Amino acid sequence: MACTAVALVALGAGADYPELVTLGLAAAATLLLAAAWMVAAPRLTVVREVRPHRVFEGSAAQGTLTVTNIGRRRSPPLLVTETVGGHRTTVPVPALATGEGCTVGYALPATTRGRYLIPPVELGHSDPLRLLQRGHRRGGELVVHVYPRVHPLALIGAGGPQDAEGPTNSNAALGGAAFHSLREYVPGDDWRRIHWGATARTGTVMARQVVVPDEPRQLVVLDTSAAAYPGALFEDAVRVAASFCVAAETTGLPFQLRTTGALERESSGPALEFLSTVERGRADRGLAALPGRLRDVVSDTQGVALTVITGRVDAEIAQLLMLLRPRFLSISLAQLTTAAPVTRPRGVLAVAAPTSDQFALNWNRLVLR
Template sequence: MSRLTSTGLTTTGAWMAATAVCLVALGVWADYPELVTLGLAAAGTLLIAALWLLATPKLTVVREIRPRRVFEGDAAHGTLTVTNVGRRRSPPLVVTETLGGDRTTVSVPALAAGGECTVGYPLPVSRRGRYVIPPVRLGHSDPLRLLQRGRATGGELVVHVYPRVHHLAMITFGGSQDAEGHTTSNAPLGGAAFHSLREYVPGDDWRRIHWGATARTGTVMARHVVVPDEPRQLVVLDTGSATYPGTLFEDAVRVAASFCVAAERASMPLHLKTTGGAERESSGTALELLSSVRHDSAERGLAALSELVRDVVTDTQGVALVVVTGRTDAEATRLLMSLRPRFLSLSLAQLVTPDAVAPARPRGVLAVSAASSDMFATSWNRLVLR
């Protein structure tokens, strides 16, 4: 779908219009008809340029952007396929693509009737974010480049630029004493761990019918099998009261994203929460959330941590908690120490400035502080893998 967006003067056209006005005014004031004639000629040239632009080329444009989800520092490319569906030759075009305030301009050559051209161009995806790319803008001008006409075509596209991630080693936990693993009634169905007996319902696998219990009760009974409980990874990102000087919040987001990817790599169920109330339960959706998360100093920060983890430790057993924040104060340290017994492990990632005094390390908490996400990854892996 195409629609007209703007028609206006180019820089050359603006100078031409100003010259026409000045020549006509000066000619009238000085009673100099030759100047008036030159001014009218300039105005007439602009009129011819306007008439030229009335014949808008009939084009179809197909835009593709790949990949639509990319990590910081990786490459993303756009591809435009322009087809001239009109009966006459189309003029050269200038295509403008806008992403996060950055503009990319691509030139498309003149196309004969029925002609097609495919052009590719890089997209600036160096900064984390969720970008809504507006419809592509096609622009063409008259032969003298006095006027230009632009129109938008196509629809909006969304590109997610995920935070850059680092390879992080995961803390290993001992297996359950039960060979099939501990189970709960709200565990996912479809596993191999026996949890209980229940009445048979249509659609159940007949091989799971417990014939002994069926004979005793007179009701067809089936084995209720579930996926055994597994250690879960809970990542909490402080988006509130913690101080993040400079770009340290970006480093904190990268650390949180790295833990999410590491949990997926280790096949651990993941739950990501922010102190602002946002949450996701898979690596892919967590990265989408982290691509657009923002720091808001008006939030409660780690003061909300007890409320954030209450439902997790109540409903699920075996949770490893990771808290990603800035520098912690004495109150936050006491809070972390009080929460420690409720988790398999509690890890604290602190992003602080290089000249900051070493933060307090709560007892029983695996705490690592660093001045960047790269330094954190190095220190964390050295500590966990030693």
């Protein structure tokens, strides 16, 4: 409009054509009126909510925006812009009278896993002729975690207790049903747990110490080396790791998630949150660093079922897994690869697939048969 005004005035003056000059001045006056309109910005309050703050890959978070006009004049129609992971979502808000409010809902797509920082909402308004537009940022920043997609997986029975009550240790919680040892009676103990035979032999009142039996832990190790996964297979490996963590929590088994780097997470919430941001490392040694990463685990007296998620496994890694096999209740190997497995370690339950969907299908078919 500004260029048109200048061109019309110049052309009209040069050609001695007053009508063109009038049109040019009218265009300039319209632009000035639009600028004057924009100076008086509407007074609005904005309340934004995004729920949930944690969603799974492929789903969408729901945003809710409540806009209230607290000014003295009617606010013009507005455009609200939200940005998530580089994707811009524009939501129209109708004109609002003084004191009137409006609540609009919109979907924030979350197509890929990650931690997304949502900037303050951008609230824009324009003049009646839509010549100028002005935006204001309102509210604070929000964080949305997009978890990797999870497939239903069955856990193998080898990870269960080795006896009816399960093994116990002195650090186990009291109040269970598994007998651990005898100890001196303490005031407040249940008198029904007094061991009269030991009391008669020792001359001291002895009571049975019953504890919660140890449950076998599920240890999930994700190979985060860059060389292990060609293409986009690392994303499938992350989904498989998340699926094993959720399967362990669903069955009530304690679990721990580790990577071949120096990071680890326990319990499902932090594990999934960590997996939403985990990346491959070029300096990561991969499964070659497995003995060092498991040194504290294999020395524990509690039974551990190990699950390793990686890409293609060579003969050296297969030999390493066979050497580790006697130290665990079971070892499972999940391979995300498009090539045929080079070797299958003896004593290790190995399942290979080119995608996480196909892996879940192959795994459940093998475990549940």
